[in-house]
Amino acid sequence: MEGVILQTVDLCKAFKGFTAVDKVNLSVRRGDIHALIGPNGAGKTTVFNLLTKFLPPTSGQILFKGEDITREAPAEVALRGVIRSFQISAVFPHLTVLENVRVALQRKLGLTYHFWRPDTALKALDERAMALLEEVGLADFARTVTIELAYGRKRALEIATTLAVDPELMLLDEPTQGMGGEDVARITELIRKVAANRTVLMVEHNMKVIASIADRITVLQRGAVLAEGSYAEVSNNPAVMEAYMGTAHA
CATH class of the missing domain: 3.40.50.300 (P-loop containing nucleotide triphosphate hydrolases)
Structure with missing residues (x-):
């Protein structure tokens, strides 16, 4: 079809x-x-x-x-390219928001889940990670430890980590x-935004x-x-x- x-x-x-x-x-x-x-x-x-x-x-x-x-x-x-959000977005609560997105991006450099690599080896991912955080409205929270995020923003981070693997679907x-009205509105608009090219x-x-x-x-x-x-x-x-x-x- x-x-x-x-x-x-x-x-x-x-x-x-x-x-x-x-x-x-x-x-x-x-x-x-x-x-x-x-x-x-x-x-x-x-x-x-x-x-x-x-x-x-x-x-x-x-x-x-x-x-x-x-x-x-x-x-x-x-x-x-068929990606279900929780498959790759089980966020790590004690990593920063930026670090969570970098973990999802690691396979781009053939470094998938090599947690033992020094932080400097992953700096090349920062620009793309920040772009993704900007896309989901979390750029200002890049250095925040994930456990400190409000629930709605954690869901936005899950969407960012999903986007990190360039899903077609x-x-x-x-x-x-489980969200309140303000978070529902934010995530609804975020879905509309990220669906523009997907x-x-x-x-x-x-x-x-x-x-x-x-x-x-x-x-x-x-x-x-x-x-x-x-x-x-x-x-x-x-x-x-x-x-x-x-x-x-x-």
Whole structure:
């Protein structure tokens, strides 16, 4: 399919007779912010785990840029540029913000996770690290020890470390979870900004966030696709209203 960067074909995952993901056909267009939503237990996280190969599918296919990646290992998928935020953004609380981004950048110089190297050997990464921190609004916190950051800024740092590996497709799992209104607004705007030249697939419960930034939305219920379309289309779909509210007239 022209313009589609990620596609699943009848993707299924069963656990001892329980079908968590049931013939999901998903098409993510290049350059879109595509949201995956649904009630608790709908299968959203399982789909993410299948896409990033933390779980093997029971059946079906996963295609990235037209190539079948269904049986590839997580590291192989990541090298293709499919990056889930927590895969490379488990921030180190006792390193500075700048040091965290440098760790994520190390593979660019073939120095991946060589923590024993002297600090001077990594200075070449500082310019790019600072540019990334500027992009996510953390330049002023570069020398701050990460544990001292507010929660919302830690999430911004996770996005910076994700960007450090130049993802073609960013998978963001609940990026605004647990945040207050001000942090939600900041992270929402940050996602909009970093998605300008990238493709984003995100799981998110906050419908205000979805309404403001998602180009396309796929709704899951009981592991299957219930609806797909723009926010206006899915929010006015009676089946979606019933799934969320318990009644088609809510």
